[in-house]
Amino acid sequence: MQGATSLHDAALYRRNTVIIFYRSVPEDICLVFIRIYKGIVDSVEVERLVCDGIIKNKVLLNRLKEEKFDNLVADPLAPCGELIPELIGIPFIYSFRFSFGNVIEIHCSHIPTPHSYVPGTMTELSDKMSSVEKLKNTIFYLSQDVLSYQSGINITVKYWGPGRLIRVHERMNGAMYREILSANLLPSARALKMKRGWVFQHDNDPKHTARATKEWLRKKHFKVLEWPSQSPDLNPIENLWRELKVCVAKRKAKNITALEEICMEEWANIPTTVCGNLVKTYRKRRPTTLCEIMGKAEIWLIRTYWDFEYPRPLLPNFEFVGGLHCKPAKPLPEDMEKIAESSGEHGIVVFSLGSMVKNLTDERSNVIASALSQLPQKVIWRYSGNKPVTLGENTVLYDWIPQNDLLGKS
Secondary structure (H helix, E strand, O other): OOOOOOOOOOOOOEOOEEEOOOOOOOOOHHHHHHHHHHHHHHHHHHHHHHHHHHHOOHHHHHHHHHHOOOOEEEOOOOOOOOHHHHHHOOOEEEEEOOOHHHHHHHHOOOOOOOOOOOOOOOOOOOOOOOHHHHHHHHHHHHHHHHHHHHHOOOOOOOOOOOOOOOOOOOOOOHHHHHHHHHHHHHHHHHHOOOOOOOOEOOOOOHHHHOHHHHHHHHHOOOOEOOOOOOOHHHOHHHHHHHHHHHHHHHHOOOOHHHHHHHHHHHHHOOOHHHHHHHHHOHHHHOOOOHHHHHOOOOOEEEOOOHHHOOOOOOOOOEEEOOOOOOOOOOOOOHHHHHHHHOOHHHOEEEEEOOOOOOOOOHHHHHHHHHHHHOOOOEEEEEOOOOOOOOOOOOEEEEOOOOHHHHHOOO
């Protein structure tokens, strides 16, 4: 089966065709999750580069817009399919099988997923679970949320009020900025009775992003929020400056000393509720997230059959379209036709790990070959590595196979 390790496509069941799924020997679960997490980090960076190349290609976007397409069909597992219709102003439709742990469906389409009877994808559980299995299922869902942390994050913002206001008497530089932080950052946090877990935010001014400043913040164990450039409206402090300017302008200071005194007085008099309102309206002012854009899909076409799935709640825009990606079978090559015809009543087995799995070790290949040799069926194995020494007489290796035609063989 193509992509058997990811189960990305719907399986075709024929009376003379058997599809095998290979599962490796269980490993330490912590090592598995660490490896998956690193893979997610790497893939996110690749996807960022791909998206960056697409959304900055104005020529491509203008050309697509001029074509006046009605819809765009995308796969949520492929990057940027949903960003193009968002930019050119057309609706889009998703077509896919599932995401690992159903993370995309749960968080982006908001499909209900009761852990008590909806088994997580790849857990090998059914809808009939014992108490222990329900616990295992819940832990699995939570672990997938942790692994998908790289793709999105929900931030809870709290407010305590304004901290200290400091006058700078000369041109600011990096050393002066670090002195101000050293003398005022922690005292302000303590004065406002801020508990542990608060995050420090400043913009991308060169003094803030200097190596010495970053190193100072790191040694002091301050958590710093990564912030995009040119986004002052998203930073509550920028809106607070406006509040201060309005109040100070009403008092009309006559000299620099009076201006400083007025600024200090008005800053101290800023109500905590003003800070609260700025924080509460943050979500209205912030840019959208990728998951929110994905949630705008008009229809989710699920490439499997409804009766292959366990009972679960569904949304009105989820449609099962099993077999949509399949084409009518074409005649097989002569050598494969002979294998299929000579298989007798047992039929044939088509085994494939997909086009991307090419790094099987000889040891693992021999384990697979040994298992296949024990089957009564003839086996057609898509494989391009060294010939296994345990290869059985019933197994034939091919660098490439016409999978659709083999699975459609009646």
